[in-house]
Amino acid sequence: MNFWVSLTVNSITFGGLLFLLSAGFALIFGLMRIPNLTHGSLYMLGAYIGATFLVGFVSIKINFWAAAVLAALIVAAFGALIERLLLRRLPGDQLAQVLVTLGISFMVADFCLMVWGGDPLNVAAPEGLGGFVRLGSIAFPLYRLAIIVVAVIVAVALWLLLERTRLGAMIRAGVDDPDMARVVGIRVSQLFTIVFALGAGLASFGGIIGAPMLSVYPGLDQDMLPLALVVVILGGTGSLLGAFVGSLIIGFIYNFGQALFPELAYFVLFLPMLLVLLLRPQGLFGRHVP
Numbered sequence: 001m002n003f004w005v006s007l008t009v010n011s012i013t014f015g016g017l018l019f020l021l022s023a024g025f026a027l028i029f030g031l032m033r034i035p036n037l038t039h040g041s042l043y044m045l046g047a048y049i050g051a052t053f054l055v056g057f058v059s060i061k062i063n064f065w066a067a068a069v070l071a072a073l074i075v076a077a078f079g080a081l082i083e084r085l086l087l088r089r090l091p092g093d094q095l096a097q098v099l100v101t102l103g104i105s106f107m108v109a110d111f112c113l114m115v116w117g118g119d120p121l122n123v124a125a126p127e128g129l130g131g132f133v134r135l136g137s138i139a140f141p142l143y144r145l146a147i148i149v150v151a152v153i154v155a156v157a158l159w160l161l162l163e164r165t166r167l168g169a170m171i172r173a174g175v176d177d178p179d180m181a182r183v184v185g186i187r188v189s190q191l192f193t194i195v196f197a198l199g200a201g202l203a204s205f206g207g208i209i210g211a212p213m214l215s216v217y218p219g220l221d222q223d224m225l226p227l228a229l230v231v232v233i234l235g236g237t238g239s240l241l242g243a244f245v246g247s248l249i250i251g252f253i254y255n256f257g258q259a260l261f262p263e264l265a266y267f268v269l270f271l272p273m274l275l276v277l278l279l280r281p282q283g284l285f286g287r288h289v290p
Contacts, residue, residue, distance in 0.1 A: 002138050007255055013144040015251025016151030017213070020206030021224060022231040023158060023243045024199025030175040030238020030286070031188075031195050032087070034094055037101040039203055040225030041108035042079060046071045046204020047216040048112050051121045064126035064208075072205040079200025083193045105221060113218050123211035143212055150209060154202070155244055162240060171195060175238035227254070230273045236286020245284065 021043055028036045050071035053062045062070070082104060090096045124130065125143040132139040162168035173181040174191045182188055207216075214220070231250050235242025249272070257268035276283060 005135075005138055006140070007259055008252075009140055009144065011252040011255040012248065013147050013213070013251075014255055015248040016148045017206055017210045018227055018231055018251055019151050019244055019247035020154060020209060021203050022228040022235075022247055023154070023240060024195070024202040025228050026232045026235065026237060026239060026243040027171065027175070027195050028199045029232055030236075031171065031178070032097075032192055034087075034097045034101070035229065035232075036196075036199065037098060037225065038079075038082065038105045038108065039199065039228055040221035040223075041105040042075050042200045043203040043207040043224050044112060044216070044221040045078075045108055045207070046075045047123075047207030047211045047220065048116050048121070049074055049204070050208030051123050051211055051216050052116075054123055055121055068205055068208040071208050072201040075204035076197040076201030080193050080197040082200075083196040087196070088189065088192070105225075109218065109221055116216075118218050120215045120217035121211070122215050123208070125212040147209060147213070154205075155240070158240055167194070227269075230270065232283070233273050234276050234283060236283025239283065239285040242283055242285035 021039070025036060025039045028034075028039075050067040053060065053067040053070070054064060082101075086100055086104075087097055090100065125141075126146075129143040129146050131142050133142050133145065134140075160168075162172060170181065170186045171191055171194075173184075173186060174188050178188050181191075207220075227250060231243060231246040234249060235244070235246030250269070253269055253272065254265075257265045261268055
C-alpha cells in the first residue's frame with residue numbers, strides 16, 4: 001500500500017513539473033505553429049542559471065525562490081531575443097524555424113557544458129522544505145508536495161491570464177485564428193514575442209524548481225524535451241487544460257511504467273501519443289488546425 005501511495009504522489013509531483021515545462025510549449029506550438037525544439041534547452045539553462053546563485057559558483061548567494069524568478073526573467077529575455085532576431089525573419093518557413101530552434105538547442109547545450117562543466121549539480125531544497133511530512137506510516141518529502149502546490153498556483157495564474165485579461169483574449173484569438181486576429185487589429189507578431197518569452201520563462205522556472213528533485217546535468221534538455229512533446233501532442237496544441245491534464249497523465253505513465261515495466265518504459269510512455277496521433281490528431285483538448 002505504501003508503495004502505491006508513494007508512487008502516486010511522485011507521479012503527481014512529476015506531472016506538476018512537466019506542466020511548468022509544457023504549458024508555455026503548448027501555447028508556443030498553438031500560436032506559432034512550430035515545435036520549439038529549444039524548449040528543453042531553455043529548461044536546462046534556467047536550471048543552471050538558478051543553480052549558479054545557490055551552489056557557490058558566484059560570491060552572491062540569494063534565496064531559492066529569488067534565484068528561480070531571476071533565472072526565469074533572464075531566460076525569458078533570451079527567448080524574446082530568439083523570436084525577434086531569428087524566428088521572425090523566417091515567417092511561414094516551418095522547416096527553417098525547426099532547424100534554427102534545433103541548432104540553438106545544441107548551442108545552448110554546449111554553452112552550459114563549457115560554463116558549468118560536465119559534473120551534475122545537486123541543488124538543495126529551499127529552507128524549510130527539506131524535511132518530510134508523515135501520513136500514518138508513509139513519509140512524503142515536503143518539497144515534492146511543494147512542487148504540486150507551485151504547479152497548481154502557476155496553472156491558476158495562467159488560467160486567469162488567458163481567460164480574464166485582454167492579453168489573454170488576444171492570445172486565445174491568435175491561437176484559434178491568427179488571420180482573423182490580424183484583421184481585427186491584433187498585432188500577432190508581438191504576441192509571438194510575448195508568448196515565446198512567457199514559455200521560455202516558465203520552462204526556466206520549471207528547471208530550477210525541479211533541480212532539487214532531478215539535479216542539473218548535461219543532457220537534461222534531451223531527457224525533458226521528449227516528455228514535453230508527448231504532453232503537447234496528448235493534450236493538444238494551444239490548450240492550457242490539455243497541458244495540465246496531459247502532464248498528469250504522462251507523470252503517471254512515466255513513473256508507473258518505470259516502476260512496473262522498466263524494460264518497456266518508453267514503449268508504455270509513447271504508446272498513448274501514437275494512439276492520439278492516429279485517432280485524434282489535434283489532441284484531447286486541442287482544436288483542429290487547418
